[in-house]
Amino acid sequence: xxxxxxxAKPHRITISTVAxxxxxxxxTVSNAYNxxxxxxxxxxxxxxxxxxxxGYPGPNPVARSLRQQRAGAxxxxxxxxxxxxxxxxxxxxxxxGIATTLEQAGLGLLLVPGRDDDTTTxxxxxxxxxxxxxxxxxxxxxxxALKRRLPTVLLDQPPRPDVPSIIVDDEAGARxxxxxxxxxxxxxxxxxxxRLVETNLRPSSAPINVHDQxxxxxxxxxLRLQGYRQPLEAAGIDWRSVPIYDCNDNNEADGAAAxxxxxxxxxxxxxxxxxxxxxxxxAIAGAQQAGYQVPQQLSIVGFDDIPQASQSVPSLTTIRxxxxxxxxxxxxxxxxxxxxxxxxxxxxxAVELVVRDSTAAI
Amino acid sequence: xxxxxxxAKPHRITISTVAxxxxxxxxTVSNAYNxxxxxxxxxxxxxxxxxxxxGYPGPNPVARSLRQQRAGAxxxxxxxxxxxxxxxxxxxxxxxGIATTLEQAGLGLLLVPGRDDDTTTxxxxxxxxxxxxxxxxxxxxxxxALKRRLPTVLLDQPPRPDVPSIIVDDEAGARxxxxxxxxxxxxxxxxxxxRLVETNLRPSSAPINVHDQxxxxxxxxxLRLQGYRQPLEAAGIDWRSVPIYDCNDNNEADGAAAxxxxxxxxxxxxxxxxxxxxxxxxAIAGAQQAGYQVPQQLSIVGFDDIPQASQSVPSLTTIRxxxxxxxxxxxxxxxxxxxxxxxxxxxxxAVELVVRDSTAAI
DNA sequence: CTATACTTCTGAATCGTTACAGAAAAAACG
DNA sequence: CGTTTTTTCTGTAACGATTCAGAAGTATAG
Numbered sequence: 001x002x003x004x005x006x007x008a009k010p011h012r013i014t015i016s017t018v019a020x021x022x023x024x025x026x027x028t029v030s031n032a033y034n035x036x037x038x039x040x041x042x043x044x045x046x047x048x049x050x051x052x053x054x055g056y057p058g059p060n061p062v063a064r065s066l067r068q069q070r071a072g073a074x075x076x077x078x079x080x081x082x083x084x085x086x087x088x089x090x091x092x093x094x095x096x097g098i099a100t101t102l103e104q105a106g107l108g109l110l111l112v113p114g115r116d117d118d119t120t121t122x123x124x125x126x127x128x129x130x131x132x133x134x135x136x137x138x139x140x141x142x143x144x145a146l147k148r149r150l151p152t153v154l155l156d157q158p159p160r161p162d163v164p165s166i167i168v169d170d171e172a173g174a175r176x177x178x179x180x181x182x183x184x185x186x187x188x189x190x191x192x193x194x195r196l197v198e199t200n201l202r203p204s205s206a207p208i209n210v211h212d213q214x215x216x217x218x219x220x221x222x223l224r225l226q227g228y229r230q231p232l233e234a235a236g237i238d239w240r241s242v243p244i245y246d247c248n249d250n251n252e253a254d255g256a257a258a259x260x261x262x263x264x265x266x267x268x269x270x271x272x273x274x275x276x277x278x279x280x281x282x283a284i285a286g287a288q289q290a291g292y293q294v295p296q297q298l299s300i301v302g303f304d305d306i307p308q309a310s311q312s313v314p315s316l317t318t319i320r321x322x323x324x325x326x327x328x329x330x331x332x333x334x335x336x337x338x339x340x341x342x343x344x345x346x347x348x349x350a351v352e353l354v355v356r357d358s359t360a361a362i
Numbered sequence: 363x364x365x366x367x368x369x370a371k372p373h374r375i376t377i378s379t380v381a382x383x384x385x386x387x388x389x390t391v392s393n394a395y396n397x398x399x400x401x402x403x404x405x406x407x408x409x410x411x412x413x414x415x416x417g418y419p420g421p422n423p424v425a426r427s428l429r430q431q432r433a434g435a436x437x438x439x440x441x442x443x444x445x446x447x448x449x450x451x452x453x454x455x456x457x458x459g460i461a462t463t464l465e466q467a468g469l470g471l472l473l474v475p476g477r478d479d480d481t482t483t484x485x486x487x488x489x490x491x492x493x494x495x496x497x498x499x500x501x502x503x504x505x506x507a508l509k510r511r512l513p514t515v516l517l518d519q520p521p522r523p524d525v526p527s528i529i530v531d532d533e534a535g536a537r538x539x540x541x542x543x544x545x546x547x548x549x550x551x552x553x554x555x556x557r558l559v560e561t562n563l564r565p566s567s568a569p570i571n572v573h574d575q576x577x578x579x580x581x582x583x584x585l586r587l588q589g590y591r592q593p594l595e596a597a598g599i600d601w602r603s604v605p606i607y608d609c610n611d612n613n614e615a616d617g618a619a620a621x622x623x624x625x626x627x628x629x630x631x632x633x634x635x636x637x638x639x640x641x642x643x644x645a646i647a648g649a650q651q652a653g654y655q656v657p658q659q660l661s662i663v664g665f666d667d668i669p670q671a672s673q674s675v676p677s678l679t680t681i682r683x684x685x686x687x688x689x690x691x692x693x694x695x696x697x698x699x700x701x702x703x704x705x706x707x708x709x710x711x712a713v714e715l716v717v718r719d720s721t722a723a724i
Numbered sequence: 725c726t727a728t729a730c731t732t733c734t735g736a737a738t739c740g741t742t743a744c745a746g747a748a749a750a751a752a753c754g
Numbered sequence: 755c756g757t758t759t760t761t762t763c764t765g766t767a768a769c770g771a772t773t774c775a776g777a778a779g780t781a782t783a784g
Binding site for chain 2: 081108109147
């Protein structure tokens, strides 16, 4: 045997290769791996020995999954190109929460790539369920995921019947931010958002009026804008007069660029509501660069309370939400769903105003 | 019993349910989904219509995977508990690089959870290949992954024959850091590392001498320590006299704690070599807190050049490596492997000394 | 009108397991 | 020593698709 010429059998080694080599039934080999109590220890060892000798890589997980009707992984759908997920601090905290619960349940976390024209990746993802996180409701990937009819949890998405949703009280948060600024005496507001209008539809880089568009946008964006609007109008400020600058992307550089334009606006705003902390941190930097004092001349409020918010100079007044908890709740809900239980179909997480040094009385 | 009406059979809807409903062959239904050119447009539409009417979720991906012998996803194995991966800036850049290449190839990224005693998650992961990143070589998860005999790429791991490896020239980087400090005239060195000794084996929290252990540790840890040692010995400094503080974890708090102990050491070190930027940033903060001036009284060098390194005060002198490129290369190599090509079996990425403000002449 | 070439559709084999009912062998029992 | 129980092992039917050779039917050509 040792001197045999390698016939280089390109044939695949499966459970039945091993069974044949030993002259036992395939079910015996299967049992050797999965039910040690179903065969004698002696035979089991022989099976395992022959298996390694033949280079058998162990039971094929795909075949096992087919038979057992479970994939052992959960798919996460996310609005952005995959790599972006690893760059945004808020997103990362959410993913961390999701990962924590999944790990405890022994489930893998599959990040599904999304070229939005092509839904095959979603259709073919080997998962037991989905967490759909902050996608445009109209995104074909969302439709594709729902069509799979797998246990699914929506996170930062417009709720749908029959699908558990976890959302944050973004609207209340935005109200709190606005009321805070109003209470400081501000009357001239401006807003920095991102991707209010899809990039390819965007008319120009100038601030746009929110009324000019009712295109699809992100759910949380809608909620936050609505939360800004209400107290402003209650304070007698014309919503249509509030300039809104729509960035291409959620990052500091875009926030810095936005503030330049808004500071040139007449009347010059004294209070800036930013839809995210990253935009707000960029706005602070941009304003300072342009020679403005924050908060003496300009108050800026963010949203999310990412770790960097407390590090900046001045530190950022913002709305705190528990990102990690958001992920934990989503993961938990999905795990319950997978276990055949029915989790609360709608969870709303609270937010909190964190007053720091980027806001001051006018 | 009398009025026991049959509730609609909760029977699963498969391709053959649809075929039966239409009175066509299953292969026809399959073709309707996968080979539109193989049947008339009219029939195809009828198939699809009936399918949605029956609530058919589309071809089962697991069955398809079994037949087609591909999972459409790549597994990433990482040393830490899953959630940690989302917290470490350096790791995130690597993951971003990996995700970028995988997305382009339309592959999913499966984060495999690792309870180290239990390898079933690795054995059962539905993937076409693995990227093994910065794991202890002795970790059973690594063994389990290799046993799968899938295309695999090693990243920051000791190279193995027949498995493409991508590593960073950590040793050279550590040498550069050390030589930089030596050239500034430093003679009293100390080192801050983490997890040199497994947590449960750790004797105490006091600095330990590296000679006292030859336990398994991380590959890059070994390389970096070796890189520190060589120039020190060349400069006539007794390696055994260099205190090494071994933290429980790679984070700022542990770095800050470590520096307190080291500053109490006699003779007091003037130059601190940190195995990571996070430890170094913690060390700077800790030293300042204890009333020491960095770099006037104490020079500190990090490793990795994470984004935060340039933001700290003083900014951190460190060794830069291209984390994103590391991920890109690993992803690329794996994709080539999956395509049946054979990528270069060994890639070593260069590093670079970045001198900032945390180091000065003694 | 026959021969040839397309279209359109079908049937059976295959992917690699696990689950389950039951056969064979061994052990325990009265 | 026959009978029952327990331990081991086996054979086969799912699991849900895709693939591919070829059957029927239809159009094109000669």
